[in-house]
Amino acid sequence: MDFDSYKDAMYNEMNAWYKTYPTDISELTKIIDQKISSDQSGYEIRGHIYDVAADMMEVKLFPHCPFYFEMASGRNRNIWGMEGLGGYLKNSKAYQDLRHGYLSDAETMWDKGMFIINDFVDNDHHAMGIDVILEKGFKGIMEEALSLLDNKVLSDEQKHWLNTVIKGCQCAKALGEKFSNQAEAFLKSELCNTELSKKFFERIKNTASRVPWNAPSTFYEAINSLIFAREMFNSLDGVGICTYGRLDKVLLPYYLQDIETGAITQEEAYDLCATLISLTDARWDYSQNQVETSTTICLGGLDSSGNVIDNPLTRLIFQAIVDCNTLNPKINIRVTDQHSQGFYDAAVHVSRNTRSSVSFLNDEVIVPAMVNGGLEKTHALNYVGGGCQEVVAEGTQVSSRACWYLNLSRVLTAVLGQNSSKTYQTLDSSSAHPIELKDLKTFDELYREVISMLTAVSVKFSEHLASYQQHWKKVNPAPLYSSTLLSCLKSATDMSAGGAKYTSTTFATGAFGTLVDSLLGIKHIVFDEKRLSLSEFVEVLNSNFENHTLLQKYLISEIPYFGDDSEESNEMAARLMKDIELLQKECRNFADAQYHPTFYSYHTNIYLGMDTPATADGRLAGRPVSRSVSPSDYKGNNRRNPATDIHALKALDYKGFPGAAIQYMTLPIANEQSDTILSAVLQTFVENGGSILEYQFNDVEILKKAQENPENFPELSVRVCGFSAKFTALDKTVQQEVIERLSQVA
Amino acid sequence: MASFSSETARLFDIQRYSVGDGPGIRTTVFFKGCSLRCSWCHNPEALSHKIQVMNKEGFDKKVGFDITSYDLMSTLLKDISLYKKSGGGVTFSGGEPMLQAAFIRKTLIGLKEENINTAIDTAGNVPFSSYESILDWVDLFLFDLKILSPQKHHLYTGASNQLILSNLENLLKHRKKVEIRMPIVKGLNDSIDDIDNTISYLSKLLEFGEINRIKVLPYHSLGQFKYAELGFKSPNHEAPDADILAEYEHRISHLFTKNRDKKVELSTIN
């Protein structure tokens, strides 16, 4: 394959260039500063950004990369968007004041360990409207904007917005021309020193000024349109577009057509796919701590008519993923009960043979869940994973999910009066008030207190968040990105003003396992076995099990727990899950849409755990809480294994979770974990109604050695929670958590 | 000998997602009670048919429980999808499951009604009539071949190997699929004589029927702690040397290259 012949050169050229990041853009921002008058809207400021980018921003081609995309927007190397030129608005005083206001409110509102909150809007985790880009090009979008301006009665705000979209499209045209011109110049320079670089520059010279200004007409043009558009939104719109989308769906017609006409060979198509797969690793610097590339691709699943996607391009990309064995992009594979055994085996093979994080998303559950969340089925069928796996309907939905993480188990500790003063102060006494533990006579009474506290916390959180989110359009609109989303253009409304067909918000819930297990612990110790009164038990927890290690061990190893597939734990989990789903329906976002319940953790479970007191499942204070909706990792594996985990799913209803729910499955590295076995596990996961599954296998002994002598393991990678990283570059706390988690299954 | 019921079984564990006891994903059912007393046994809780008490991290835990065929079936059926999709099924192990053959027979029939693959992991020290009673419903026997010398066998397991070997031969003659499992313990069955005996016995076995697979299992001390938990003295054994294992493997592979028509898989678990 040709890719092998230029891969090293591409990596080296990119490394040399990105080392110089961030580039100096002070000349550009100075001009924007000058253009801004005091009463200008966010749309107009964004328009200045597009103008300045079109006039002055440099672009960069690499001799041994066939694609054109890199814009010297002044971002840092390891930031995918929202900085430099695109971050001009986000870094402005108006935005930062709101952000700081929101964060400091949140700090006074909630006791530590209840939430991890990053911002008041989720600027990341977006998915662009790929179909629009491929069908119309930016020229088509501009023409539509122009015709709306001509023919529709519009408010001033709408006019400003449409004019900004037009500027954005013109900017796309100008940038394309810059790439063409640069290619032409490079062709005559010493940079063009191999046959391949000549071929690449020639092609770019002839393509970039046309596409994506015009709609692409070849496989090469279509791939490059996706890369270019994503880069443009990330560099100039102040948002993170995380996903390249459903490659085997959107690129298939171009692939088939080019193969048939002989415009491309299968090998050439493979090379382009392998280059795309390798692009992220080549651009990022993984030696830095916790590098988050937020880059995903999506494969498989059903198309908008419900037909199975598993085609020659799917398999070609599978092959490229395995061959490239990169750390990124994250791979999201959509599976259904209609996919063949061969597809499952191949998909699992990918998961076992790449360092990237690979997730399996179950269409059979996620699509109906999204429909339950109010999406039309055709839109739901076009979902993709966002930054890691957070699902979002491509081209129709704007979702804010991965900015706020709620620790479910911390709600129980608050009910029990463990460090809960701020939270009670925040919730007015009508919705939740501190309880006398001795008044709780039955387990059900306690359970109801937990649910009403959780409801009160959720509703209060959503109201407070919405009060800030309503300012989104003023401080960080993204007109060009919005113009690719259904409804925004027609209604001349930015996505940040709720213009997209669906605007969804959620806090991601985690520590489900810790909460289920803690409830079971209290039920057994206090109400069933009557070993201690509830107050006495809470005292033990507050002492962090001091002098009660036997009780702690008893809780860990003798009480039913989530994932052991016992009737008792399954019932508790099912009841709690239903209640969590229902109570979140009382929450509404700034666009007056119902919350979309979801379970994610990322690695917040470690940090939330640090501020969580000892819990009634035997977990010590400060230790990580459980991840997302996965069973606890610290309960050992005496009674738990992939079979119990997956069978326990039968009791649970994930169709009420339109934001989906991720379950991690940690497996020891063992030769027995063959493709056939893991394929059977995955198929059964789908059959039993799971939402998202990620396999994580690592050799714990090697990780321990790497922790001791990091210098000997510079390349060792590990799947953390929805992302892969160089192990030795991870924060020490995360390293330790990964090792402890894996030790449980070794 | 204790009397065994066909209504309930006495088990000490049920292990779901078992991937080393036969093909695919399996549930392994561990029956309590054994007619041998191998000195290296790493399942001391399997030996006695009686319910025992083990002290685990400060708690007294009962070891052993009785279960009806109905309840066992409902646990086994939970993972039917995993069995079907992975080519797995159910394995009866122990202890010596064949001591509870009447119960097993009943459960096997139930499993076969669901078309589930079945395996029996046996040490072989029961009358052949017990095997005969279940032959029709068993897809695979995992059969231990421990020590060839009858005296040494008696010394280290408490019984002669005569009945065991004839059972193995009979199963092969009945055209049953058999996987042979050979535990190798330093000082017990790792001499050149032991290897010679084993190889000549294996070549004799090949005349009776087809051996599906041979697994060489070097001794490991993983189960040691359980002796202390049961209040017993731990045995003192060591793993065989690597060159002895290599010799076993080499000689076995050689044997099968000579008999090319007999397809066999050889694997060593470390």
Ligand code: SF4
């Ligand atoms: S046959 Fe198996 S269970 Fe019985 S004593 Fe020997 S090793 Fe232990």
